[in-house]
Amino acid sequence: MAYDPHLADELEAAFAARPDVERKAMFGGYCWMLNGNMLCGVEVGRFMFRVGKDLQAEALERPGAELVNFNGRKMGGIIWVEEHAAREAGLENWIAMAERFVGSLPPK
Structure with a gap:
């Protein structure tokens, strides 16, 4: 999976x-892990958030x-969000939604 370094920089700054x-390098790009569990990632032009099925x-x-x-193969509970839409909604809001799910998982 190719990734956009500018989007990666945005997430890196959000978690500084x-x-x-x-x-963590994954899928040919980068993902961010919360306590060892995948939280979010980037691709070209979009973010990925693990929000869980609920x-x-x-x-x-x-x-x-x-x-x-x-x-x-559909990946239940994992969402792509177009970069501009994610920014308009507030990247921190998407991160918080993903963290609601991933934060409930046991650390790895």
Whole structure:
């Protein structure tokens, strides 16, 4: 998966003061991990957020959001968000939604 370094820089800045979040190379790009669990990532022109299946419907109602589909396989609870829509809604709001789910998972 190709990624956009500018979007990666935005997420890196969002987590700069968070020692519990670390960047990890995955899928040919980068993901950010909260306590060892995937929280979010970037691709060219869009962000990825792991919101879980319980928050999936709420996330998909937001502008620019769609379910992640890797090689024809839908990834329940993981959402792509077009970069401009994510910024308009507030990147911190998307991060908070993902953290509601990922923060409930046991650390790895």
